[in-house]
Amino acid sequence: MLSTTTTTLLLAASSLVAAQTTVNGSDNFVNAAFKAFTGDQFQKYTLTAAGINASFIPYGARLTNLYVCDQNGTMQDVVVGYDNATQYLHDSETNHTYFGAVVGRYANRIKNGTFEIDGQTSTIPDNEHGGLNPLHGGFVGYDQQNWTIASQTGNSITFVFYDQAQQGFPGDLLNVATYTLTDEPAWISRIVSIPLNDATPIMLANHVYWNLGAFVDEEAVTVLNDTLYMPYADRIIEVDSILIPTGAIN
Incomplete structure (x- = not known):
């Protein structure tokens, strides 16, 4: 049974998500937030809008492809990733590039791994x-978690992940990532994290690793x-x- 405070926070989160995309009722959102992941973690979900389309997978709530028109009107993929989505698991176990994923609970580094x-x-x-030091949340960060799909429309998708004090971080955390495509064209990413107790x-x-040249010629192979x-x-x-950040801002 959820506490009144937790339920209130979740309903607030569902209202926030509802303002961004279509959610089939607050109760459905609350249930999805705590539901164990089922299905194919590497299945691609594709969104479309005028002049733009993007694909995502539950593994890491990850952007795998983002196609936009180049100066000649040809659709090009401008993010770095794998054509075969199962390669992201192999990547996590080897090079660990974090291609296209949500990283957390704490992105970047924490000195000596303590606070x-x-x-x-x-x-x-x-x-x-x-x-x-830890990087991007420890050995098993959010990039290696399977996020549950709470809502999807033709141009928007919402992933949720419930973190129960994983990797030594204090307290439970509800994470909501909503990705939306618009006709501008644009990709809008909104990530909300709600601490539930501590x-x-x-x-x-x-x-995301960008490749604005889309590998179309030799000059586009490197960001240099x-x-x-x-x-x-x-x-x-x-x-x-x-x-490690020293605290100084120049």
Whole structure:
């Protein structure tokens, strides 16, 4: 039986999702949030809108393909990934690139894999730099979880994942990822995380690798021929020799 507080939070989440896409009632959303995953974790679900289409799989709530028109009007896939979706599992066990997945519970790195909240120390498995720090949530992050589909329309899909204090993080967390295509064309990603009991660090992110050249010629094989334009990012976070943020912003 869900507590009143938990149910209220879930209903709030369902209202938020309903504002983005069609959800078949709050009760259905609440049930989907805690339902064990069933089905094919590598099945592709494709969304379409004018001039854009995208495919996702439950494994990591992952974007596998994003097709848009190039300057000649030809549809090109502009994200890096695998044609065979089962390769993402092999990738997780070998190179672990995190292609297209939601990473968490905490994206990036935590120094020494420890932190303290309200006098309680938590330790996260150190899966990078020979055991010096965790990356993207520890050995088994959100990119390796099978997310349940709570809702789907022709241009939008909502995945949910219930994290029960996994990888040493405190408290339970409900995660909702909604992906929507618009006719602009655009891909809109909204990720909401709701702590259900304890205070906890949360930082989720879409770990998409872009290839705007779509591998159409030799110059498009590497990003070194691309130009990155970030007009609103005039400062950077300083990191140490193993990419741990130092706290300094320059």
